[in-house]
Amino acid sequence: MHKNSRWLIFLSVGLIFLAFLFPLWDIAIFAPQYPEGLFLQIWINKMGGDLRNVNILNHYIGMKAITPESIPELKFMPMIAIGLIISGGIVGFLNKRPLTIAWVVLFTLIAVAGLADFYKWEYDYGHDLSPDAPIKIPGMHYQPPFIGSQTLLNISAYSYPGIGGYALIASISLAYIAAFGHLVFKRKSHSKGQPPS
């Protein structure tokens, strides 16, 4: 296997570290009474930003308070990431294609599971409303956008990956190149290596 693929895997592993230093996902909320915006950051192991004020606003429409202690994902996500880093390190060191492919598949499954979990969490958060809510609007739910923007009553909500999230996207892309890049590069080097006769 090409030595470049080893470095690609190490780089991919390195990018996973960034997920510990920057938020994975950013949610922003703007409303007439919040022209300066309210911001939530979802980190690999915590929630940051204006959690307190978002919770105060949301209690009027019966949304559950977001309490980081009660979100188990924030506890096991770091462990999964560390697992990926260690396994990725071994895979890179050994630099065997079948192992690399297996690692990429594992990474992909984890990423898909993570996004699905995030979507489910948003769905529950937006739909599971308290029957005691002071403000009840029939048929209304408050699920924040998965990605992109959405208007909920007088609030505009925006949801996009954070730096950590982009780092993971880059990381998984590099892992794919490490595993399957030879299919592309071989053809190229082949056509280069054979001058027309």
Next chain:
Amino acid sequence: MLNTSHGFVPWDDSHHPNLSVSNGQPDGRWLFINSNNTPRIARLDLTTFRTAEIIEIPNSGGNHASPFLTEGSEYALASTRFGVPIPQKDVPINTYKENFKGTISFVKIDPKVGTMSLAFQILVPSIDYDLGHCGKGPSKDWCFFTSYNSEKAHTLLEINASKNDKDFVTALNWKAAEKCVAEGKGKTWTAPYAHNTYSDETHTATSEILKKQVVMEQKDCPGMMYYVPVAKSPHGMDVDSTGEYFVAGGKLAAQITAYSYTKLLKAIEEKKFAGDFDGVQILDYAAVMAGEVKKPCLGPLHTEFDGKGYGYTSCFVSSEVVKWKIGTWEVVDRMPTYYSLGHLMIPGGNTAKPWGKYLLAMNKITKDRYLPTGPELAQAAQLIDISGEKMEMLSDFPTIGEPHYAQGLLATVIKDKQVKIFELEKNKHPFAALNEKDSKVVREGNIVHVYLTMIRSHFGPDNIEGIQVGDTVYFHVTNLEQDWDIPHGFALLGSNTSELLVLPGETATIKWIAEAPGVFPFYCTDFCSALHQEMQGYIRVSPKGTNTPVSFSTGKK
């Protein structure tokens, strides 16, 4: 904060705000303001726009000529409007001439945190010190005050204090005064005065009564103080942005006089004296005067400067602003105002570097400007564009009360320094509940402490029982919000002190005496949310000696 040597004095008569200055311009740190009746100076913190400190001025009868700051904000000066026996004693009022005195007080301002302390006081003749300003640039070591009542009248002053053709401008070398005091020329006196400070960490005030001050007699520091004659009963005393000219508005004399600092020094050096008044040497008018503004207006009061070579004087009787040129002393433009203009203000117009674009005219009489509203009318103010050759009226608007002096500065100097919330983590109030879970009711004999929390849109607790008639109940109310512009209020039926306005992260206390059995509502008095109207609770008072247990809850059915 309102404590004085006379006990709590919850009102006063404030006149002159003065911004702290660094490098010749307002620096947006503090605003100082006088109170005339019970002599005091307050310092406002411009990150919170709240009073951070109040110091009482002892040995003073009326603190009108105050608080004028030296150029580097080293001192705030306070001069007395009313002569009184100093120290106070029982004497016939008609012995004014022998027994009455005035003082000029130096309040030191800590350069880092702004804390005020009474450095020393100078005992001066008992004329009525009216207004003042300190020098800047070349004249930065000096302060100037106008005064009236050189007649030393003690009755019917409107006649008796308007007899002399000339009154006095005081020129005071504060550096020389400071030096004399350092040399030990003052004496320690023992008049009590209060010093009150407010902490944004404990959210409480601390008051102490101090009993020592250094007082120096004017005659013990030669070369420190001179009088310069001025057209009778002057009012405003303003220093131009270069610091060379100090200008007196002649109120009754239709005369605006500009004096030259250079000529002042020369006259002192050449001993151009025209007698003395109570031991203070009087300088020769012509030797110090630089120019009189020609045909100014009627009732000139105050002057501000645009930093481009022009002075703008308010004229009370003729209701106008006159713009005149420094040096030629010629009026170049006039703008009518509505009506009876008092103070005027150009942002930074009393400093070395004015932002000379706008002028605010603050009037004393309104009459036909707005719809009538009973015997008291809204007062009028006018915003005038002074950026061009001719003044241009931009806006005429009502204000409340009688607008007095004002200060202005560029918004950019202070807008990013504004405190939006007080952090709950830093709240050191001894009775704060920083979490709804920690709210509680604690009985200590006849005293009950309620650790109350407020968050949109409820109180914790909102049902309180077990209070007995005769109990003194302290509500220590904490606003748990950590969001800008979400204050909550607190009021309780029968409360005879005040309502509370509690800012995010802050704790405030109200005292309430349970007078009769019953159930009394309390509620939020500051609109906080869509469910503000629902933000309410009850306190139950039982007859003395009953065994209703102390209990408290929120949301219990």
